[in-house]
Amino acid sequence: MTKKERAAYVDAELERRYPNPPIPLDHKDAYTLLVAVLLSAQCTDERVNKVTPDLWKLADEPEGMRKIPVDEIREVIRPCGLSPRKSQAIRDLSEILVVEHGSEVPASFEALEALPGVGHKTASVVMSQAFGHPSFPVDTHIHRLAQRWGLTNGKNVAQTEADCKRLFPKERWNHLHLQIIYYGREHCTARGCDGTVCPICTTLYPDRKRAKVTKKA
Missing domain, CATH: 1.10.1670.10 (Helix-hairpin-Helix base-excision DNA repair enzymes (C-terminal))
Structure with a gap:
């Protein structure tokens, strides 16, 4: 062939x-998908799906998440691995979304990849699964x-x-x-x-x- x-x-x-x-990561909107994809780095989707319900109890939108201490986020997401880096990224990107994007996840590769902890692969997943952009x-x-x-x-x-x-x-x-x-x-x-x-x-x-x-x- x-x-x-x-x-x-x-x-x-x-x-x-x-x-x-189906989309393997449980989520309800672009923000929860973004966070879930970030957590999935070097971690299984199955484990992420077990962790995120407890994370959403802390906050499930940028305005709320930016007010949660990083240590609290880290404790919840610890099973996903790399929790110090991921928790800081979740807190920081939430702050940026509120301040720079009106609490909305931007639908562009450039803006997504500028967020802490978001690389090209994560941006591609969000663009594809949240916004339907061919990726x-x-x-x-x-x-x-x-x-x-x-x-x-x-x-x-x-x-x-x-x-x-x-x-x-x-x-x-x-x-x-x-x-x-x-x-x-x-x-x-x-x-x-x-x-x-x-x-x-x-x-x-x-x-x-x-x-x-x-x-x-």
């Missing part, structure tokens, strides 16, 4: 398996799967994102990155598939005999 043929197969197969992929967030798992499927050379996350955007229709980006996440969790995990086990890997590369060594993000 050519790279375009591989991409077309992945697109069709994931749409068949996961036609309506293709790439985390380490998507980066790894794209390499196993021969869609990118794995140079870095930015290159993987650019390659995926070129290969897949723009109107599919928002759903597709979620579909890849769900497929990866179910079939192509870090320990469960090395490029020679799962249905997509074996269909795309039926003659692959050795594990696919992937580059880190």
